[in-house]
Each structure stands twice: as structure tokens, then as C-alpha cells.
Amino acid sequence: MNMLRTWGVILIGALVLSGCATLNKEECLTADWYQIGYEDGARGYSDTRIASHREACAKHGISPDFRSYQDGHSEGVIRFCTPRNGFDQGTRGYQYTGICPPSLEGEFLDAYDAGREIYAVQSSIRELRSEQNRNESQISRLQDDIAAAEQALFSAETSEEDKRNIYDRIGRMQEELGSLEQRNKQLVVDIAQAEAKLRVLEEKYAYY
Incomplete structure (x- = not known):
């Protein structure tokens, strides 16, 4: 695979989807982090999107389950790719x-x-x-x-x-x-x- 193309798309990805509130209070309270990870992966989001989820839920005293999110994301990516x-x-x-x-x-x-x-x-x-x-x-x-x-x-x-x-x-x-x-x-x-x-x-x- 063309390495220049690979690095190019990774750099693009680093600039996408940063800093936005992704979940409201109710979603944070009832979050199924495996499912959220799966949906993010299936929609083509990088797993760095969890940082936006963390920021959104921190306002409500809730931290994401990173392991569950990562597992779900890995499965969602298979569907996406x-x-x-x-x-x-x-x-x-x-x-x-x-x-x-x-x-x-x-x-x-x-x-x-x-x-x-x-x-x-x-x-x-x-x-x-x-x-x-x-x-x-x-x-x-x-x-x-x-x-x-x-x-x-x-x-x-x-x-x-x-x-x-x-x-x-x-x-x-x-x-x-x-x-x-x-x-x-x-x-x-x-x-x-x-x-x-x-x-x-x-x-x-x-x-x-």
C-alpha cells in the first residue's frame, strides 16, 4: 500500500472531530460504552473520539469505560472497513x-x-x-x-x-x-x- 497515502489520511484524521460535546447528561448516565464505541467505529470515527465523549460526560461527573469503548470500536471498524x-x-x-x-x-x-x-x-x-x-x-x-x-x-x-x-x-x-x-x-x-x-x-x- 502507498505509504504516502497512508500518512496523508492519518494526518487528515488527526484534524477531524475534535472538541465537540457528543453526549448529553442522560446519554452519559445510561451510556453503553461498548455500543457507543461500535457505533463510532461503524460510522468511520477514530477511537480518539472518546476524548470528546470524556469531555461531554466530565461535566456530569461521569468517565467513559475506555476498555468497553475500545472493544466496541474495534468491532464497528470491521463493519466500516x-x-x-x-x-x-x-x-x-x-x-x-x-x-x-x-x-x-x-x-x-x-x-x-x-x-x-x-x-x-x-x-x-x-x-x-x-x-x-x-x-x-x-x-x-x-x-x-x-x-x-x-x-x-x-x-x-x-x-x-x-x-x-x-x-x-x-x-x-x-x-x-x-x-x-x-x-x-x-x-x-x-x-x-x-x-x-x-x-x-x-x-x-x-x-x-
């Missing part, structure tokens, strides 16, 4: 925290990386469409502004000096409009290419 789940988590943008044992991590990461490929393309498509929507709004606004300026330009009530200023402003708006329309044409091409790439990836990884 499957290739199918790795692929699903990757497509959702989950940041892997390095929790899988070596015996399961290789296949999990292969599937996870495949899912991340799909997620990256989907994210790119969303960003491109968002830019396209912004551009179309700006284009519509500019078209309205140009029409209003042209109306003022040909009004008998507009002075010659104002007409010159309006004419210059129309020129600048038309230049901006042309750039936006050109960019939108390119966005149509980029979106089509990204969607085609997504279809290829979905077919490539259909076995997951």
Missing part, C-alpha cells in the same frame, strides 16, 4: 481518518479512492454549473442595463456630454457581456466533458 462502504464513503466526500486495520485497509482504500474520483468529478460539475448560473444572472442584468442605457442615449432630454458618458459605459458593458457569453460557451463544453467523464467512471466502478 469494507470495499463497498469505502466506495460509498468516497463518493460522499468522507475524509478517511486512517482507522482501518492493515488487513482491511488496502481493499478499503482502493474502493475509497475510486469513490473519491467520482466525488471529485461531481464536485467539479457542481462548481461549473454554479459558475454558469452566476454568469447567466450577470448576463441578464447586463442586457437590462444596456437596454436602459440605450434608451437614455437616444432620449431628447439627455445632454451631449451625458450621451458621450453613456456611450462609453455601454461599450464597457458590451465588452463585459461578450466575455461572459464567451465564458458560458466554454462552460457548456466543460460541463459536457465532465459529465462524460463521470459516466465513464460510473461504468468503470460499477462493480462496487
Whole structure:
């Protein structure tokens, strides 16, 4: 397995899910620490999440049962670290925290990386469409502004000096409009290419 990839995901995991209150008083009082550990592991949380549980329950004078939590977490991780789940988590943008044992991590990461490929393309498509929507709004606004300026330009009530200023402003708006329309044409091409790439990836990884 690629060691650089392994260290990278562990570093990401060290930055995730720290310092938040995870349990309320009633949950602390009735806690089944094996079950809490299992659920955390099955959801892809690192066992360092117990520090957040400890912080939450310390306010109520309760300490977690670390051994039970650890046992439950180890079982939950087995459920989490499957290739199918790795692929699903990757497509959702989950940041892997390095929790899988070596015996399961290789296949999990292969599937996870495949899912991340799909997620990256989907994210790119969303960003491109968002830019396209912004551009179309700006284009519509500019078209309205140009029409209003042209109306003022040909009004008998507009002075010659104002007409010159309006004419210059129309020129600048038309230049901006042309750039936006050109960019939108390119966005149509980029979106089509990204969607085609997504279809290829979905077919490539259909076995997951």
C-alpha cells in the first residue's frame, strides 16, 4: 500500500472531530460504552473520539469505560472497513481518518479512492454549473442595463456630454457581456466533458 497515502489520511484524521460535546447528561448516565464505541467505529470515527465523549460526560461527573469503548470500536471498524462502504464513503466526500486495520485497509482504500474520483468529478460539475448560473444572472442584468442605457442615449432630454458618458459605459458593458457569453460557451463544453467523464467512471466502478 502507498505509504504516502497512508500518512496523508492519518494526518487528515488527526484534524477531524475534535472538541465537540457528543453526549448529553442522560446519554452519559445510561451510556453503553461498548455500543457507543461500535457505533463510532461503524460510522468511520477514530477511537480518539472518546476524548470528546470524556469531555461531554466530565461535566456530569461521569468517565467513559475506555476498555468497553475500545472493544466496541474495534468491532464497528470491521463493519466500516469494507470495499463497498469505502466506495460509498468516497463518493460522499468522507475524509478517511486512517482507522482501518492493515488487513482491511488496502481493499478499503482502493474502493475509497475510486469513490473519491467520482466525488471529485461531481464536485467539479457542481462548481461549473454554479459558475454558469452566476454568469447567466450577470448576463441578464447586463442586457437590462444596456437596454436602459440605450434608451437614455437616444432620449431628447439627455445632454451631449451625458450621451458621450453613456456611450462609453455601454461599450464597457458590451465588452463585459461578450466575455461572459464567451465564458458560458466554454462552460457548456466543460460541463459536457465532465459529465462524460463521470459516466465513464460510473461504468468503470460499477462493480462496487
